[in-house]
Amino acid sequence: MSLLGLTLKNVRRNFGLYTIYAVSMVIGMMIFFSFASVMYNGDILDALENRQNFQTGFAIASFVIVLFIVLFILYANSFFVRQRKKELGLYMLYGMNERHVLLMLMYETLMIGVVSLAIGGLLGGLLSKIFGSLLMNLMQYDRVISLSYPVQAILATVAVFAIVTAAACVQSYLLLTRVQLIDLFRARERTEKPIASSAPLAILAVALLGSAIAIIGGGKQTVFWTDYAAASMIYCAIGIIGGTYLFFRQFAGWVLQKLSRGKGYFEGNTVLWTSAIRFQIRGNTMNLSFISLFSTVLILLMCFVSINYAVQFEAVGRNLPNDVAYESKSDAVDAEVKSEIEASGHAITGRHALELLCADAVSDAGAAFDNPAYFFPGLLLVSAAEYNAIVKDRHDEGQQVRLEGNQAVSLSQGMDFPEALPGGGIDFTVRAKSDKTFRLIEKKDYALLGWASDPVLSMVKKPAMLIISDAAFGELRGNAAAANYLIYDIADAGNAEALSKRLHAIVTKDPEAYYSSFADVYSKQIEGSSLLLFASAFLALIALFALASVIYFKQLREATEARQQYAILRQLGVDKREMMSVIRKQLLFVFALPLLPGLVNSWLIIKTYILDSVQDFPNLKGMVWGIIAVYFLIYAGFYLASTTIYYRIANRAA
Incomplete structure (x- = not known):
């Protein structure tokens, strides 16, 4: 059988596993194509006053989105290859060399990628119309956005597809060449050892996190920030990052160790869910730390850009409170200015x-x-x-x-x-x-x-x-x-850019004359803040998918590896309801623990260094709580979906 025929047979045999990988590719291509389509949409470009700044900002955001997509796909590809290590080991045992196996994986990646590119492109084009209309609403422009598939967006998406495919092939090659044949067969048999926890390190974790939070929560008027701003910033960064890592590496293990020595350890199902976490905490440390820090950064990003957008409309009016104001130095200039305004259509x-x-x-x-x-x-x-x-x-x-x-x-x-x-x-x-x-x-x-x-x-x-x-x-x-x-x-001062250019030319014939117009800043500020909010929302979207993939694939792998243990529990008489309770408690510990530091850190930073500086905008606090609530609900959705998936895989062993 040829390699291509073997590839087609593999796809049919492992359709469910391939579907998971394909969905990741479709999501990545769909998000990027919809973003690129907005960037090159002619209706949007015609409506903008600052087209060059718009395309430059979108190009920078596109680069960041591509990085997220590559990391997102690589994580999915890593899971995909690791789940098939035993199968790949059999191929090599039967005489296939690494080059043949790699070619087979490359064919699979190309097949899945081409299908994903086509589906993602079609869906992305439909979404681009919705996103384009949303962007126009953010900028408060009354413009109908047509459905389009710009050639530049298609070429850019194909280029991203080529980058993702090449990166996935390189990753597959490295995964294959860095392990021995016996490792491929035993890859799914390895178990984690319970981590050795240390009380001093657990105390250090709490001290680092607590002191960093205290310095941040103290406010920018404290001596830490007024006299030692640089040192305080470095310490807080080390305290949050290092403290978060030690919190999961040592403090969580120490808590579980103390719990295992408690009187009620053997009551109910405590021994079942805590023992599972103790064996997994070593492998989950980086993931838990990443989720906690990632949550902090993501909430900060969305709160900052949302606050920036919300205050722009009023802030421009505060900075330039007059529609047109200038220093009057001659009656002739005054008459010319008045005549120009009257002829402009702006009453x-x-x-x-x-x-x-x-x-x-x-x-x-x-x-x-x-x-x-x-x-x-x-x-x-x-x-x-x-x-x-x-x-x-x-x-x-x-x-x-x-x-x-x-x-x-x-x-x-x-x-x-x-x-x-x-x-x-x-x-x-x-x-x-x-x-x-x-x-x-x-x-x-x-x-x-x-x-x-x-x-x-x-x-x-x-x-x-x-x-x-x-x-x-x-x-x-x-x-x-x-x-x-x-x-x-x-009238209609926000759309008076053309008039302002003519008035500015009249008044500044005397270069020292003062001139101020609301329109000169309004369009730039609103378009800039709208672009920032729109691009950040896209980044948050792809980042959430990346977070979901980290959580999903991690739980899927752990559930697959734990099938035998759950089968034994069923043979010992543990019913389905009790098993679901064990899984929920086990995953709740994994999900809730990293979320709490992320929410606390992000709220303190936003409250102390943003909200306290814009107290004249009373609605902003409610908006921040709304963003945090939405993130919490999405995160809770991840938790509920993971418990269902975990239980379904574990129950399959019964």
Whole structure:
């Protein structure tokens, strides 16, 4: 019989095992093709304002997804080859050499791969329409996405298929050449030895994890992060990674050892499920550590990108609160700007003329403005009445101020936390022809004018503004240089990129003139955050499949190897209900133990270093808990599916 004929016979004989491998290949090809189809879809590209950034971001994400797919398929291929080692050993015993066996495996991989490529491509094309529509909804673009199979996506998927096939063949070759013939027959007869646990190492595991969690949970205002940030970061990384490994390698074994010496060890079925775990803990250490750390990273990734997306819509408005704002230096420019807006189709819904006074800071600017390097040199002074009028028009009455005498408030836009200065404030001196000292009573995280913007460069810098009392403004008005600004509210400001380019060209004929437009940043920020969320969701999807494969194949292998033990239990009178109870408890220990550290670590990091910095967005905490809940439910689904599969395989021995 030829090798090709033998390959076809193997596929028919081991159809169930081949199906598992084929499903892994189909999922990998389907996910990548749907992602690549979105990247090259003409309808999506036509809708974007920043096409080049979109394709660059997708190309980077595609590379990461390919890595996940390769690792995912290699894990499945490793299980596939190891499950057939006895069969492959028989072929070699009957005279086939390693080259023939490898060619047979390569034929099998190609056959399964071609079928998987075709099915995955067809399904991926259908999914790409759904994912493309989802991406447009994330970007808030009203665009219908057509079903398409772009040539570039097909070629990219074929290239990924070639990479995956080559990697699987190399892996199969290494698995065959690194073992002796006798090892192929005894590969499924080896059993793990119970790990020797150590109380000091178990205590060290808890100490490492506990201290790392304590430092993280203490917050970024503690001395660890303010004075020793680099050392704290390194220690937390070592504590979490090393502590997690020792937690499963030593602490879990130590707990099981103590449990085996307890009075109730021989009551119920405790001895059955604990003894099985004690023999498997050595081989499961890396898997359990990987699952725990993987859960932390995956939850952090999805929470971060979701929070980033959720705050962008409001954050852009906070950074650039005006649809169009510019420094008015001539009546001719003002007339040209107004004429251009009226001709654009973006109706003018509001107009405000703002008179400010120019000054320079004599005191250290850092006392009034966080990160003063982000601000333009000099100061702009605004009266409390003028400021309150604009704030009222924006319906931000909570940001209004009441000032008397020499009191002042700085607009330090971009602070993590607004700051009311203690002790009645600090003295802050400005120079407007002559020096004037104000009592700075508050640093407010608010923008009256916002960042200067550029249609190409996006945000540039922002003006440093000081709110002063009306009396102080009237006193300085005759002695300080005045600067006039015009603010326009227009309809459909988020889609005014073309108008902003024309207005920017008019205003910046004087290169020192201030210009700011909401549209210059809105499309870039929304498209960028939507792309990040979309790509991260894809990465999370393929990562979850990778996690599922690790769990599934590990449990499938252990259940297959434990058939004989479960057959003996049945002969001793253990019924099906008791056996299912043993399996559930055994797998619950394996599943729940790595999940808890992952959830705790991810929540503490998100709460301390993200949520506490965006307290003005109260809905974010619920969104984070929602993501954690979804992950928990998916993980619980893995647990229930694994118990069913494990029981079915074990019951087959009866």
